[in-house]
Amino acid sequence: MKISLIQMNSQPDRDLNLRSAEDLMRQAVERDTPHLIVLPEHFDWSGGTTAAKLAAADHAPGGEAYRMLQAFAARQKVWVHGGSLLERTEGSKTYNTTVVFDPQGNEVGRYRKVHLFDIEAPDGKVYRESETVAPGDGLFIYEAHGFRIGCAICYDLRFPRLFDALADAGVDIVILPAAFTMQTGKDHWDVLCRARAIEHQVYFVACGQWGGYTAADGDRRFTYGNSLVCDPWGQIIARAVDQVGIVSTHLDHARVRAVRELIPAASHKVSFTEPVRAPRNCGSGECCNCSSCGSHEQLVGARNSSSGNTAGEP
Structure with missing residues (x-):
């Protein structure tokens, strides 16, 4: 299966972000003809004030971001793993939600981010995702081209029990849209992505935001990028450069089987x-x-x- 990762630099401007996402996906189809396209976390909106973020949250189904992904998947006959979008709720918060569409434009399911990013970075910047986002409470796995694919989002990467549960359910691929900070990414991104691939002998697909955006307080914050794919041996087989763009690679059932036969960790x-x-x-x-x-x-x-x-x- 061929997969394309779309590395974006989303801003607090939904129309701009949706046009950019659709254009990059179109370029990926024309250049690389992938079977599956992956977008980053917050592909529809990054930064801005709390009020603006809540106002930008959209319905799923029915919202602009949702309909754009659905129409693209059906038009191009391609799987779309929709990074994450701001899903409107009946309450005062949103969900940080991955929505997956098949090549007919059908929603096959969604995953709502479980672990919310409430931390203070080494540079003193404070992140409080839980102020505007409600946590999800379940996992989601789907099948495409003979692979079982598990979902996670960004900060989930640090919580191994989530990946233990996905491995117990027999996944071959884990896809993690992200917006890792520059501060944490430079020290932890590669290590954690490779560790998850090695631990569970899966392809680990991590698609990130890259570059700067303006936060609620007017401060400029920066994301790490480095969208990458690790094979089940933990080797990085594809990595994006430091810019908005596309990185593509092939995922092979035989590679998964070979690694699991060499080290039959699941049976131990x-x-x-x-x-x-x-x-x-x-x-x-x-x-x-x-x-x-x-x-x-x-x-x-x-x-x-x-x-x-x-x-x-x-």
Whole structure:
């Protein structure tokens, strides 16, 4: 399967961003004829004030960003993994949502970002995604061209249990739209992307925003870019340059199988169940009530009987 990643520099201007996304996707189709196109996180809107961001949130289905992606997928007969868009809710917050369309323009499902980016970066800049975004509460996996594809978004990258769950459901590819900050990206992006690919022997597709945008306080903030694809061995097989643009590569079922045959990690997996009380003593032969004796919590390991099963649903 051929895949194209669209690296953007989205701004607090939805019309501009949608035109840019559609133009870049069109260029990818004309140049590389991919089977699947991936957009970055916040492809429809980055930065701006809280009020402007909430006003820009759109309905899914029915909103401008949603309809643009749907129409493009149907017109070009291509899968579209719609990065993430601002999904309007009935409340005072939005969802940060990936929507996936098949080559007929049908929505096959959506993933709402679970882990929200509330941090202080090393340069002192504060990010509080939860002020305007509500967290999702589930996973989403779909199938395209014989691959099982799991979804994640940006800050999710730091939480391995999400990827454990996707691996248990038998994914071959994980796609992560992102808008990683320059500060964190330069130290953590490659390491985490490669680690997730190696841990779960999957293709890891990470499509990022690149360049600057204006935040709510008027401050200029910068995203790391470096959209990339890691193979199941952890090798980076494609990487975008430092500009808006497109990077494409092929994903091969045989490569997934070969890596899993070399190191059959799924069949060696141990699941650790809930703690149980287990007696311990100091080795004197009977409990003497010293600090080494007594009852302690221990996690008990159990072989995962479903390890390696790629047919399970999340």
